[in-house]
Amino acid sequence: MTVGLNEYLYLSAVLFAIGFLxxxxxxxxxxxxxxxxxxxxxxxxxxxxxxxFNGTMDGNVFVFFILTVAAAEVAVGLAIIxxxxxxxxxxxxxxxxxxxx
Amino acid sequence: xxxxxxxxxxxxTVACALGVVFNRNTIASALCLLLALVGVxxxxxxxxxxLLAVLMVLVYAGAVVALFLFIVMLLDVSGGERKPFGKATxxxxxxxxxxxxxxxxxxxxxGAQTTAELPAGAAASGSVLKAYGEQLFTTYxxxxxxxxxLLLIAMLGVIVLSKKFQGLEDIK
Numbered sequence: 076m077t078v079g080l081n082e083y084l085y086l087s088a089v090l091f092a093i094g095f096l097x098x099x100x101x102x103x104x105x106x107x108x109x110x111x112x113x114x115x116x117x118x119x120x121x122x123x124x125x126x127x128f129n130g131t132m133d134g135n136v137f138v139f140f141i142l143t144v145a146a147a148e149v150a151v152g153l154a155i156i157x158x159x160x161x162x163x164x165x166x167x168x169x170x171x172x173x174x175x176x
Numbered sequence: 177x178x179x180x181x182x183x184x185x186x187x188x189t190v191a192c193a194l195g196v197v198f199n200r201n202t203i204a205s206a207l208c209l210l211l212a213l214v215g216v217x218x219x220x221x222x223x224x225x226x227l228l229a230v231l232m233v234l235v236y237a238g239a240v241v242a243l244f245l246f247i248v249m250l251l252d253v254s255g256g257e258r259k260p261f262g263k264a265t266x267x268x269x270x271x272x273x274x275x276x277x278x279x280x281x282x283x284x285x286x287g288a289q290t291t292a293e294l295p296a297g298a299a300a301s302g303s304v305l306k307a308y309g310e311q312l313f314t315t316y317x318x319x320x321x322x323x324x325x326l327l328l329i330a331m332l333g334v335i336v337l338s339k340k341f342q343g344l345e346d347i348k
Contacts, residue, residue: 078179078222080284081284082182082186084280084284085281085284086189086219087280088276088277089277090189090216091276091280092273092274092276093190093197093273095272095273095276096269096270096273097197099265099272099273100197100265100266101197103202105202105244105247105248106197106202106205109206109244110196110197112209112236113196113212116212116213116232116236119228120220123219126223127224127225132307133311135225136308136316138225138228139228139308140316140319142228142231142235143327144326145240146239146327147326147330148330149243151333153243156247157247157250157337158337158338160251166251
């Protein structure tokens, strides 16, 4: 078996779907956040694979920016979660229903 | 050889990703995320993007997961145990994730494709460190500046978010 572009794309798709599943089924905000990170990483796998198989640098450089933005996003998101916890004493999405009704 | 390594890393990564979703303990989930990211770094190394593999371990596994673990232990939410899933949630979640996979696979099967196989002896542009620097400081100079600014704003945002404001009306 030779590993082509398709195999990498399948892996990326499966990883993305697992992250998506996690965002849908889990109720803990922190886990949802981890699954979001998983989806970002899955997209980087596809970018690097495309870059490798097309012989260009653009995908690799784009992954750079994704890494940077993900780091900033995690910092802000976790600060929001901590602020939320300080105010509401919970991070379960089922109990965060201030906008309901 | 590379096929064996790919299978190894792919199965490892997917298993750890599933561990993130289905673990009962939040800390175990974070550690599974760490392992999954290491697996992805291995995949990057197979794709000869060595710098990205190292960065993946440094930034994600080093900083992001450490931050996650720190927050999990700081908040210590409800003993760390998850509630059982609702049947409808799991059903709809699996259906939608499955549809996503099927859609992407059918895209790779039927979509326009030019480079399914690696041409023999093709140079890996991502393995040269110099190429990154050249790209980042010529073609992508403006995005680099913008991302730097974004990091600054994120830092300020975190400081503001974690500051305690006196006399702010409670919206609880």
